[in-house]
Amino acid sequence: MKFMPNSRRLSRWMRVKPICNLVFWLRFFWYVRIRKTLRRYEGTSSVNAVGRDHNEKSLLHGQPSDRILRLIYPMAAIDRLNEKSKVLAIGVRYETDLLYLMAYGFHNCRGLDLFSYSPWVDLGNMHEMSYEADSFDAVVLGWTLAYSDDQKKAAREIVRVTRNGGIVAISNSYYPKERLKELAGEGEPIGGFDRRQTVASILELFEGRVERVYFQHDANPQWQGACLVVFAISKN
Numbered sequence: 001m002k003f004m005p006n007s008r009r010l011s012r013w014m015r016v017k018p019i020c021n022l023v024f025w026l027r028f029f030w031y032v033r034i035r036k037t038l039r040r041y042e043g044t045s046s047v048n049a050v051g052r053d054h055n056e057k058s059l060l061h062g063q064p065s066d067r068i069l070r071l072i073y074p075m076a077a078i079d080r081l082n083e084k085s086k087v088l089a090i091g092v093r094y095e096t097d098l099l100y101l102m103a104y105g106f107h108n109c110r111g112l113d114l115f116s117y118s119p120w121v122d123l124g125n126m127h128e129m130s131y132e133a134d135s136f137d138a139v140v141l142g143w144t145l146a147y148s149d150d151q152k153k154a155a156r157e158i159v160r161v162t163r164n165g166g167i168v169a170i171s172n173s174y175y176p177k178e179r180l181k182e183l184a185g186e187g188e189p190i191g192g193f194d195r196r197q198t199v200a201s202i203l204e205l206f207e208g209r210v211e212r213v214y215f216q217h218d219a220n221p222q223w224q225g226a227c228l229v230v231f232a233i234s235k236n
Contacts, residue, residue: 008083014103017066024064024096031117032060041114041123046154051147052114055093059115064096067226068142071169074215074230075138076104081167083107085137088161090126091144101140127153131161138167143226145172145202146195155205164235165211170202171228174219199229209233 014020031037038059044052068089075081083105089097092111095118101109111121112129124130126141127150139162148154158168174197196202199216211234219225 008107011099011102011107014099020066020096020099020103021064023099024094025062027095027118028062032062038115038117039123041116041125043125043128044114045125046127046148046150047114047125048147048149055091055113055147056115059093059117062094064094066096066100067171068097068100068140070226070228071140071142071171071230072100072104072106074228075106075140075167075169078167078214078230080165080232081106081138086110086135087138087140088112088131088136089140089142090158091141091147092121095120097140097142106138127157129157129161133160134163135161136166137163138169140169142169142171143173145170151196151205159206159209159233159235162233164233166233167214167230168206168233169228169230171226172196172202174198174225174227176222176224179224197227199227202227202229203231206231206233209235 014023085106086108087101087106088110089101090112092098092113093115098109098111098120111118112124112126113121114123114125116123126144127148139158145151145154162168175195199218203210211232213229213231215228215230217228219227
């Protein structure tokens with residue numbers, strides 16, 4: 001399993017968002033437009049079809065986001081993690097999630113997605129990962145869980161590849177009831193209508209495997225936002 005190149009001095013510059021985006025665009029253009037390395041994983045068991053198609057179409061538009069920082073900031077404060085910690089980011093789509101992780105001190109990162117153009121991102125399905133058990137010190141799912149049609153299966157796989165005491169960081173979008181009704185008129189939203197929109201509902205997937213919660217945030221029920229949780233896994 002090859003990890004990202006370790007370049008501490010350069011990685012700090014990725015904290016400057018325009019620089020991070022410039023690095024993304026240069027690499028995206030090189031790998032997608034010039035080398036044409038875009039690949040697709042064929043095993044789509046338990047993956048939400050609406051979400052899969054959405055991601056595949058969005059990938060070619062090249063519109064990265066910095067929202068992963070909302071999970072990285074609390075992770076960077078946890079003493080259990082350091083620059084040598086092996087981190088898996090699931091559903092990265094672009095390399096920017098990995099660039100931001102590297103910028104904040106996580107230099108042993110890999111990505112996993114159904115689609116990849118990057119040598120840093122492995123092709124794979126979060127429901128049936130090819131990594132050995134206890135491979136990672138931390139697993140990050142930034143706005144990815146909603147793409148699963150079998151979230152309990154995904155949670156079991158996350159626990160399997162995370163070492164005992166390792167960190168799991170998950171974020172998910174929150175929609176107020178009225179917005180969900182609007183989405184119902186537009187067709188089924190990604191993740192369906194029975195969404196896990198609260199920290200409690202996400203932690204329920206890992207019942208009996210949560211050692212401690214380091215950080216949690218629930219959206220205001222009246223506003224569209226996000227729920228976020230960072231916790232340690234217990235495998236004893």
